[in-house]
Amino acid sequence: MSSSSPLRTLIVDDERLARSELRRLLGPHDGVEVVGEAANADEAEAALRKHEPDLLLLDVQMPGDSGFDLLERLDAVPHVVFVTAYDEYAIRAFEVNALDYLVKPVEPERLAEAVETVQERATETTPQAAVSEEGEPRRTLTAEDQVFVKDGERCWFVxxxxxxxxxxxxxxxxxxxxxxxxxxxxxxxxxxxxxxxxxxxxxxxxxxxxxxxxxxxxxxxxxxxxxxxxxxxxxxxxxxxxxxxxxxxxx
CATH class of the missing domain: 2.40.50.1020 (LytTr DNA-binding domain)
Known part of the structure; x- marks a missing residue:
């Protein structure tokens, strides 16, 4: 991603109003382009394959597979910011694992900070999602790609x-x-x-x-x-x- 390119963003949340609110809050950010939305992990996987976003705004708790489950299904992941309604105890786990997160209801200032952080990282490297599907050619994973690793309660983007x-x-x-x-x-x-x-x-x-x-x-x-x-x-x-x-x- 070049410094002049917009941050192609996919919003994943099972609540339609939550997706609409995130889209509204992202509106004033000239450097962000919302390329799609998804209401669950299966829709998100298809949208990742279609849009190849730079940033995933990902709800943690969804019916069926969680946001973590989705990431574990991917061979490689883009930049991710979690959106969570977790309580204070669970949020500490995000902090310990150095994961970017936003707490619902999302505050515009915190969203702006998260977007700015991703934009700074994206000027150095822009990892892309790699989604496997039977019958399709698989993209080679390079050293610049990152994977999501979850081992018990610990998580890493590596x-x-x-x-x-x-x-x-x-x-x-x-x-x-x-x-x-x-x-x-x-x-x-x-x-x-x-x-x-x-x-x-x-x-x-x-x-x-x-x-x-x-x-x-x-x-x-x-x-x-x-x-x-x-x-x-x-x-x-x-x-x-x-x-x-x-x-x-x-x-």
Missing amino acids: QLADVRLFEAAGNYTRLYFDGETPLIHRSLSYLEDRLDPDRFFRASRQHILNLRWVDDVTPWSKGKLKAVLEDGTEVELSRRRSRAFREQLSL
Whole structure:
């Protein structure tokens, strides 16, 4: 998104009056374009695919799937500001997880602050939603994309560039970033099919490496290689993947 482009915004709330109020409050903001509305997670998923917004104003509590459930269904997410009627105790969880949120009824000043924050971030990077649908070609996930991760009561928006290692855990995958190791409900093979192969390398049945985090590669046993990440983590490459690694990096 360029600095002159409007912030393409999708409003998701099960209450029609709440959607109308958000649209009205956004009216005076020249740098914002409301591209659509949705009343539930299914409508939102379709609207994300159609409009590819820069910003998602997302109600947390909706009938059926919640706002969190929607984000967990997406392979990558745009900028998100939650809209919540949660009580004070629950709001503290948003603050601890550094999630942007607005409390209903939304105050114009707080909305303006949230929009300004997103606009500042969007001049640096504009993550786009990636929505999988059977039969459609899937967009490659780049290092600039961000994913939503929820592990118990903890939540993160994580840029893929910051994930140094992906580790298989059955039908789940463990992400390693910033000292955190949560699980996401995606298999390692699924992620391998989606991630940019020039940046993310399948090292073995158990691991995918972020090549930008590889600090050193040394010969290991029986023709295999061992990668050492910047944090000191050691990952053994299988013999077949060691050959592919040498070819890809011309070693």
